[in-house]
Amino acid sequence: MPNSSRLRAAALTATLVLLSSPLTGCSSDSGSGDLTAQKLSWKQCPAPSEAEGGGSAPSPLPGGGKWQCATLKAPLDWSKPKGDTIGLALIRAQADGPAGRRIGSLVFNFGGPGGSGVTTLPAFGDDYAKLRTRYDLVSFDPRGVGRSAGVRCESDAQLDTYFQQDATPDDATERTQLLRNTEQFNAACEKNSKKMLPRVRTTDAARDMDLMRQVLGDDKLHYFGISYGTELGGVYAHLFPRRVGRAVFDGVVDPTQNSEQGSLAQAKGFQLALDNFARDCTSKTMDCPVGDSAQDVKDRIAKFLESLDSKPIPGIFPRKLTQTAATNGIAQALYSKDFWQYLTEGLQQAYSGDGKVLMLLSDSLNGRSENGQYSNITAANIAINCADDKPRYTADYVEGKLPEFRAASPLFGDFLAWGMTSCTGWAVPGAADHPDVSAPGSAPILVVGNTGDPATPYEGARKMVDALGKGVGVELTYKGQGHGAYDSKNKCVQSAVNNYLLAGKVPAAGTVCS
Numbered sequence: 001m002p003n004s005s006r007l008r009a010a011a012l013t014a015t016l017v018l019l020s021s022p023l024t025g026c027s028s029d030s031g032s033g034d035l036t037a038q039k040l041s042w043k044q045c046p047a048p049s050e051a052e053g054g055g056s057a058p059s060p061l062p063g064g065g066k067w068q069c070a071t072l073k074a075p076l077d078w079s080k081p082k083g084d085t086i087g088l089a090l091i092r093a094q095a096d097g098p099a100g101r102r103i104g105s106l107v108f109n110f111g112g113p114g115g116s117g118v119t120t121l122p123a124f125g126d127d128y129a130k131l132r133t134r135y136d137l138v139s140f141d142p143r144g145v146g147r148s149a150g151v152r153c154e155s156d157a158q159l160d161t162y163f164q165q166d167a168t169p170d171d172a173t174e175r176t177q178l179l180r181n182t183e184q185f186n187a188a189c190e191k192n193s194k195k196m197l198p199r200v201r202t203t204d205a206a207r208d209m210d211l212m213r214q215v216l217g218d219d220k221l222h223y224f225g226i227s228y229g230t231e232l233g234g235v236y237a238h239l240f241p242r243r244v245g246r247a248v249f250d251g252v253v254d255p256t257q258n259s260e261q262g263s264l265a266q267a268k269g270f271q272l273a274l275d276n277f278a279r280d281c282t283s284k285t286m287d288c289p290v291g292d293s294a295q296d297v298k299d300r301i302a303k304f305l306e307s308l309d310s311k312p313i314p315g316i317f318p319r320k321l322t323q324t325a326a327t328n329g330i331a332q333a334l335y336s337k338d339f340w341q342y343l344t345e346g347l348q349q350a351y352s353g354d355g356k357v358l359m360l361l362s363d364s365l366n367g368r369s370e371n372g373q374y375s376n377i378t379a380a381n382i383a384i385n386c387a388d389d390k391p392r393y394t395a396d397y398v399e400g401k402l403p404e405f406r407a408a409s410p411l412f413g414d415f416l417a418w419g420m421t422s423c424t425g426w427a428v429p430g431a432a433d434h435p436d437v438s439a440p441g442s443a444p445i446l447v448v449g450n451t452g453d454p455a456t457p458y459e460g461a462r463k464m465v466d467a468l469g470k471g472v473g474v475e476l477t478y479k480g481q482g483h484g485a486y487d488s489k490n491k492c493v494q495s496a497v498n499n500y501l502l503a504g505k506v507p508a509a510g511t512v513c514s
Contacts, residue, residue: 007274023189033082036214038073045069045091048119052089052146053367053375058122061093062129067122069091072215074143077199078207088208089147090140090297091118093125097133098343101200104218104245106135106501107209109142111227111251113202114380116146116188121476127487128224130494134502135222143208144193144200145380151196153189154381160319163366166309167324168414175395176228182421189383190427197428201387202435204241206236220245220443222501226484227251233445234437234464237472240440246501250448251484255467258433259389259423260401263416264408265457271409272455273334274298274456276481280337290347301330303413316363321355327415329358332365334454337481337488386423390430393420426497437467444506448493452481474506479514 068280078203117139225233293296333343346357405413465473492513
């Protein structure tokens, strides 16, 4: 967990490699004309690129339909809309209902920032089958991500070292090494992606989405944003309030917080998720294999992590399970209640000296595939967050904040606090303390908060509703576990969201699902 910015709004997606060319997908189309008039050439999707996570081409859709992919041409620099362009990778599944019932396209962003929508939408496509009856389901790799002029920083071998580092220094020597590693990573980003770093702000991605809306032929943007996708959606609504169609925000980022406040809130969120995991394990009729009581579960984890600081155990050869890797693995398992069984299994094995399961979970969070290749999710995440977030934190400042972070989470506090240094020395200044999402005149936006969400704590949903402005945000609460709500399969949540997106029926503000 070296980068709290990556965890601040992460979705459950990751994987892919950093290639060597400094900027993929950029062309010198000076005087490119009216990009809103371009025609997309939809074709059968290839296998995901290394930067998108690799793997196989998307499986056929139910009924034999195929996923289609295209490239949208967008300005490299939105202040020069007729200058050089980049290609943005898109994917869609065409609506399968009666033609006369089609509403338009429903655009998804699954979060990160840095997650590839081109790989994530097919992976979760079955969950949105009902929405496909009236929409083309569309997602994309935002600028700086995957095939869309993906940011590149360190090599795979360097990233293996980076993710093995001691992310919670205990003395001056370890502190110096952590800062040196951050400096080296950031310098690699500047060297390999210098042209792209100033142009991956969320405001740029929001303008890309409005261009996408026009090229897709929609008068309004119908949108489903998850995790960081809620921040992107809020920024879009601020910039283009009259162009918002039916929109849903799920797993909601608090738009009023700066990066320090967001990291502290996430420390509390992951601690809450760990508490809930421990209680769940010890409340079942069968004995909990990793503790006799909820407190014992947490105490054993803390003692285990402390031991790894000086004596890592075998992970996935030749890599060791370090304290950092184990903490990352635990964090990944807390994103979904469905993963708690793997956390139990991973802890059981690790207590016996086998760190493979926790290492696999850590690799998943960091975007590492089994063949040792990394997606660019970490590079893109840091680049986007550092371009967005104005604050820069020194090591001395972080050390002064450690007591507050440790009080929020004995387990995750140090990691999230030291992660605040990830933008220190970044080549591009941050844009603002926090995003502006005020959207007077927008259509209603359904804002779904999960009381047990570790990555985007529940309180963020109310803050988003307030920040969007009167008459815009409509809050729905899900009393559940894990990151986000719709993919929990809760019938109440899915019914409310589907009724809004498909029929335009806004649920009563304050609706609670459990």
